[in-house]
Amino acid sequence: MGIFKIEGGHQLKGSIQPQGAKNEALQILCAVLLTPEKVTIKNIPDIVDVNKLIVLLGKLGVKVEKLSTSSYSFQADDINLKYLESAEFKQDGRGLRGSIMIVGPLLARFGKGYIPKPGGDKIGRRRLDTHFEGFINLGAKFRYNREEYFYGVEADKLTGTYMLLDEASVTGTANIVMAAVLAEGTTTIYNAACEPYLQQLCKMLNRMGAKISGIGSNLLTIEGVDTLGGTEHTMLPDMIEIGSWIGLAAMTKSELTIKNVSWDDLGQIPNVFRKLGITVEQQGDDIHIPAHTDGYEIQSYIDGSILTVSDAPWPGFTPDLLSIILVVATQARGSVLVHQKMFESRLFFVDKLIDMGAKIILCDPHRATVIGHDFKSQLKATTMTSPDIRAGISLLIAALSAKGTSTIHNIEQIDRGYEHIVERLQAIGAKIERLD
Structure with missing residues (x-):
């Protein structure tokens, strides 16, 4: 079984090409x-x-x-x-x-x-x-x-x-x-x-x-x-990977360009990240995320109530990105309710984020409330295990933004959904290595 060793807290920079879907x-x-x-x-x-x-x-x-x-x-x-x-x-x-x-x-x-x-x-x-x-x-x-x-x-x-x-x-x-x-x-x-x-x-x-x-x-x-x-x-580019890289850029305060994303097929994805306060710019068929040096602020509904991000069949928001949304919200200004309707075990990885210092209330198997730190309290490095593909990449993003060196076990789960991830992240400046 392999593990990822990740030294967090570094800004990334450059461009990344999403894999096929x-x-x-x-x-x-x-x-x-x-x-x-x-x-x-x-x-x-x-x-x-x-x-x-x-x-x-x-x-x-x-x-x-x-x-x-x-x-x-x-x-x-x-x-x-x-x-x-x-x-x-x-x-x-x-x-x-x-x-x-x-x-x-x-x-x-x-x-x-x-x-x-x-x-x-x-x-x-x-x-x-x-x-x-x-x-x-x-x-x-x-x-x-x-x-x-x-x-x-x-x-x-x-x-x-x-x-x-x-x-x-x-x-x-x-x-x-x-x-x-x-x-x-x-x-x-x-x-x-x-x-x-x-x-x-x-x-x-x-x-x-x-x-x-x-x-x-x-x-x-x-x-x-x-x-x-x-x-x-x-095949189209992988929209889940595209959303993952948007979240990575925001959490690490990095300037990233995601190449050839097929904008017409992204549906709600750019808008949902914008509701979290993240700047998602369209440049031709690319996405450009500027460095969020001053952080990002979650929008409220027009009546002032707390934002809810939930999954729904297309053209609603894909359930595969709710884990990313949850991690990104841990460093936002403001709070958000994440409602995972489809799978009753997908939010159980939040205990690992809580260990890292995140403020998350797991309301029930389907809902979690996240109170953002606004980067005033950096997540802390830890040792964790990847339970599934999407939780795995979310924990990896958390580790890349955290203070110190983290290790992630059961990385075979991440390999199931993300190709050559170590090499691609190293190319944009991530301090990550794969160990046996």
């Missing part, structure tokens, strides 16, 4: 299973979760060719379906949350899809019901082995239908869309997720020959087609 990659990579033709994907992030999925696709029989550091070609013309029922697959699939999204494409093209109960972050209960209810609506039969936690769906053919999703699940919508594009007839999905990464998936599928309309809304209409062909696709 992790959450888009997990959808797009599974979509290569829908066609026997070659699919080329660019701007793939070099992170643990994505690399695990690429390895899993290779074991499934997909021909994988690395074209450059971030570009691959995939060709699923000789799939080994026996691997799906092997002990090796049951082990491989458990270690990756995104593995659930191979089920829709496999069901659509081969009439069956299996998956062990996926792993991933320990941030709370993450239901799979939306995925499988969608497959059942399309005509699949569902089975579940409770002893092995093994899910399966099978169908001689899938038939288009109308469905109202019980929640606007991003991965659930993606999985159902990938199943429906090869179904017979028309599928209508209401309460569909409409995140930019799902829009990217739908646009890619349309280039492959699918007929999807309503992209960007919560009502998708899919006319089934017989086959799909190959295509090329370039």
Whole structure:
């Protein structure tokens, strides 16, 4: 197990390029299973979760060719379906949350899809019901082995239908869309997720020959087609990483430029950081954060009441950035209530920030009130453990702003979502090293 050793309290300076989007990659990579033709994907992030999925696709029989550091070609013309029922697959699939999204494409093209109960972050209960209810609506039969936690769906053919999703699940919508594009007839999905990464998936599928309309809304209409062909696709920059670097700049009073952020796809992210008092400037397609030498002040609502930052389905604020918001607020002027609606365990890392001197009241598993220090009391270095990807990067940002030298254990969680993070942070002046 590796650790990060971080000497905090240093100003950073320079520019940083966001990686390709992790959450888009997990959808797009599974979509290569829908066609026997070659699919080329660019701007793939070099992170643990994505690399695990690429390895899993290779074991499934997909021909994988690395074209450059971030570009691959995939060709699923000789799939080994026996691997799906092997002990090796049951082990491989458990270690990756995104593995659930191979089920829709496999069901659509081969009439069956299996998956062990996926792993991933320990941030709370993450239901799979939306995925499988969608497959059942399309005509699949569902089975579940409770002893092995093994899910399966099978169908001689899938038939288009109308469905109202019980929640606007991003991965659930993606999985159902990938199943429906090869179904017979028309599928209508209401309460569909409409995140930019799902829009990217739908646009890619349309280039492959699918007929999807309503992209960007919560009502998708899919006319089934017989086959799909190959295509090329370039992934968006990772909006969660972009938000992370905004928070890093503010907490370390650093001047940073975040390059090529795809402003049109950032939604509420710049506005929410501005509500915390952070200056977020648009320079072409870059974000420039000036050094906040005088700190930053949280806005109140127009009636003077305390600001609440909460998550919501797109175009609301992404839950993956609430951990960053919470850390950034610890050094603001003023107070904020952070309301994490989706996951009941994601705020439990605040005890580590309290150990560092932050003023945080954990109201319940979903809400925390942060009383900012206004940099009058610097966070203190400590030893901590990363519980999940987003809490991990939040603790790393806290450590980079803290007085003294901190260590973070279980950094494999951070590696799951952030590529080459030590080298990239060192390039802008961070005092961080990876130790075994």
